[in-house]
Ligand SMILES: [Fe+2]
């Protein structure tokens with residue numbers, strides 16, 4: 151559940167999930183695989199790095215049944231993500247898009263600051 | 270939308286990554302110098318053993334300077350994993366040749382960092398890097414000077430003993 155007093159905006163959305171920003175608590179909410187989880191800014195980006203680092207080809211090549219899934223338990227969250235290959239790809243797409251939008255927002259605010267100070 | 274990213278860090282992701290790579294390189298240099306110190310000690314080059322142990326300390330200080338900078342700017346410094354440290358060296362001279370090669374490599378890395386800072390307009394890090402660029406002048410000078418002693422003094426007879434004795438006297442006056 152997203153925090154009730156949240157002042158949150160959509161960062162990025164795909165058909166598999168969404169990322170929201172809560173500007174009151176300075177955190178991101180990840181809505182994925184049926185649940186919503188809050189991440190602090192640096193935890194969010196570390197989580198993305200971990201998802202990006204999953205070795206998909208090893209998952210595909212390894213014939214054992216346990217290799218069909220990978221388990222990611224991000225620190226400081228109550229969540230445990232059990233992802234198959236599709237899950238990893240869907241989560242990556244969502245996090246990539248969110249990261250792009252977050253960075254774009256940062257660049258835009260920096261530009262606006264420069265212009266407003268220049269005026 | 271509120272810019273949460275800049276609240277957390279002033280470091281660009283690429284700059285943070287390249288500085289973390291440099292932290293690792295300084296740690297690696299520190300370990301290599303320690304290995305050289307052990308080798309020199311084992312071979313009876315006492316002054317050189319002390320020289321390399323001091324170099325090792327210096328490299329650790331370089332590492333910590335970068336480490337603290339990354340953290341202070343809101344980035345996350347990574348404690349490096351160091352592998353592939355040699356235990357044996359070909360000869361007394363080759364140890365100093367490797368020292369010069371290592372220092373030249375470090376200089377080159379700082380040039381790449383400086384270039385990246387300019388491209389990304391990170392003039393704060395660019396300014397921070399200046400100290401290291403200047404330090405590299407001294408590091409390369411000392412290594413070259415020592416290598417020249419192998420030619421000037423010569424390695425025959427008492428040569429290597431004489432060279433070892435002169436190592437602590439090699440200083441960069443600037
Ligand atoms: Fe260094």
Ligand SMILES: [Fe+2]
Pocket residue numbers: 298328372375408
């Ligand atoms: Fe050095």
